[in-house]
Amino acid sequence: MNTQPSLHGLTARAPALADWLDANAETLDTDATLSADVVPQLAGAGLLRIGVPVELGGTGGTIGDAIDNVAEVAGHSFAAAFVLWGQRTFIEYLLQSPNRALRDRLLPALLCGELAGATGLSNAMKFLSAIEPLQIRAADTPRSNGAPAWRINGGLPWITNLRKQGFVAAAAVDHEAGGPPSIFAIAHNAPGVTRSDDLDLIGLRGTNTAALQMADTLLTDDDRITDDAPAWLVRVRPAFLGLQCGMSLGLARRSLAATHEGGPGARAAVVDDVAALTDQLDTLTTRLKTGVTQGDFVDTPASLFKLRIALAELVHDAATLEVQTGGGRGYLRGLSGLARRQREAAFVPIVTPSLVQLKNQLAAQRAQHIKLGTVS
Numbered sequence: 036m037n038t039q040p041s042l043h044g045l046t047a048r049a050p051a052l053a054d055w056l057d058a059n060a061e062t063l064d065t066d067a068t069l070s071a072d073v074v075p076q077l078a079g080a081g082l083l084r085i086g087v088p089v090e091l092g093g094t095g096g097t098i099g100d101a102i103d104n105v106a107e108v109a110g111h112s113f114a115a116a117f118v119l120w121g122q123r124t125f126i127e128y129l130l131q132s133p134n135r136a137l138r139d140r141l142l143p144a145l146l147c148g149e150l151a152g153a154t155g156l157s158n159a160m161k162f163l164s165a166i167e168p169l170q171i172r173a174a175d176t177p178r179s180n181g182a183p184a185w186r187i188n189g190g191l192p193w194i195t196n197l198r199k200q201g202f203v204a205a206a207a208v209d210h211e212a213g214g215p216p217s218i219f220a221i222a223h224n225a226p227g228v229t230r231s232d233d234l235d236l237i238g239l240r241g242t243n244t245a246a247l248q249m250a251d252t253l254l255t256d257d258d259r260i261t262d263d264a265p266a267w268l269v270r271v272r273p274a275f276l277g278l279q280c281g282m283s284l285g286l287a288r289r290s291l292a293a294t295h296e297g298g299p300g301a302r303a304a305v306v307d308d309v310a311a312l313t314d315q316l317d318t319l320t321t322r323l324k325t326g327v328t329q330g331d332f333v334d335t336p337a338s339l340f341k342l343r344i345a346l347a348e349l350v351h352d353a354a355t356l357e358v359q360t361g362g363g364r365g366y367l368r369g370l371s372g373l374a375r376r377q378r379e380a381a382f383v384p385i386v387t388p389s390l391v392q393l394k395n396q397l398a399a400q401r402a403q404h405i406k407l408g409t410v411s
Contacts, residue, residue, distance in 0.1 A: 056112040064113070276388075351383075
């Protein structure tokens with residue numbers, strides 16, 4: 036039994052980045068002064084290229100390696116991991132897009148950190164699960180040569196990684212003319228695109244999180260990630276959620292490691308609990324990476340939903356143990372990251388899809404199976 040949780044990799048593989056994250060984790064959580072620096076820091080350490088084919092400018096590996104990458108960053112700064120999730124997930128959208136010209140146009144700037152990629156598909160993922168309608172609509176506006184084009188109107192209230200220095204955001208769009216919704220890549224400088232001020236969050240304030248509005252924004256097929264959003268989302272959802280779960284893996288690992296910073300009496304009191312959670316974390320990590328890498332969750336999304344729920348509960352339990360072993364020291368400013376990690380842990384259940392949404396979706400699936408007689 037592994038009773039000593041540990042932080043992996045990043046300190047040895049990218050020591051300058053690890054030091055920068057450790058030195059600035061509180062700032063990245065509490066204000067926006069370093070928000071412009073996060074993507075370039077991640078890119079400078081080569082993190083954006085992991086799991087991207089070499090022939091496309093990456094360093095190779097799998098989506099499982101990219102999940103490990105997010106987890107390692109989350110152990111140092113959850114805010115930076117949140118940005119990494121957004122950037123790497125948008126990169127994954129391009130890797131899985133049939134629009135190779137769009138991929139070739141955007142990918143180099145995304146990989147080097149010049150351009151920020153924002154995954155604005157939380158609304159789309161909820162649409163896929165019949166939780167809410169799409170919030171952006173497209174009206175056909177063919178160009179003079181007959182090529183398809185659309186006027187886009189609508190907005191999204193919460194998108195992370197809308198870096199003021201330049202971003203491109205993915206968004207699902209309903210067509211007024213009918214047919215399946217599309218996914219478009221919407222550039223920061225497209226006419227009619229407006230970014231709000233940063234949202235007034237209680238934490239994660241260095242993540243360039245804001246609202247995005249489109250007013251008669253003209254888009255063409257050159258900007259379209261896919262013309263069949265429902266089918267494409269089913270395929271990309273495991274990567275979307277898998278990379279997101281990486282944040283939970285890293286935060287839980289860091290909280291469990293922090294329990295060993297308490298006094299000997301405190302450590303002894305929770306040693307069995309820490310060992311049990313560490314073993315559970317190892318098991319969930321293996322199941323997550325295997326399922327996403329091998330494509331198991333494409334046809335069985337409920338299994339991935341349950342994993343996401345289990346990881347959120349594990350984060351809560353690990354954070355609670357850290358509080359217990361930290362004692363009064365954790366309540367003093369500047370002596371530990373305990374208070375920050377409590378805020379980070381509180382965010383895990385509400386990031387889309389939230390635990391409430393996932394539990395409702397699982398309940399609806401069970402009810403449907405019972406109705407069809409497939410569950411006793």
